[in-house]
Amino acid sequence: MGITCKQATDYILKKEEGRLTLRQRYHLWRHLAVCIFCRLFQKQNKLINASLKQHGTHDHLDEEFKETVIKAMNDDSGTEKETGGL
Numbered sequence: 365m366g367i368t369c370k371q372a373t374d375y376i377l378k379k380e381e382g383r384l385t386l387r388q389r390y391h392l393w394r395h396l397a398v399c400i401f402c403r404l405f406q407k408q409n410k411l412i413n414a415s416l417k418q419h420g421t422h423d424h425l426d427e428e429f430k431e432t433v434i435k436a437m438n439d440d441s442g443t444e445k446e447t448g449g450l
């Protein structure tokens with residue numbers, strides 16, 4: 365039993381906002397242990413947040429930018445190509 369990369373990235377974003385339950389954190393931790401892609405995503409997400417804070421960007425732009433990055437990364441990976449779910 366595990367979580368998908370999609371869930372993991374979602375958890376990573378929620379974790380930044382402190383909105384993750386203990387169980388979700390455990391699943392995320394388990395996923396990050398085996399998935400280099402999501403580890404990279406977490407790293408990038410931290411960098412993005414840090415740089416956005418430096419530039420004093422507005423919150424809504426923050427979210428929008430993160431969405432864009434997630435989409436770009438999903439396209440890049442090429443692992444999920446409109447399979448229409450499981």
Ligand SMILES: [Zn+2]
Pocket residue numbers: 368369370372395399400401402
């Ligand atoms: Zn993953």
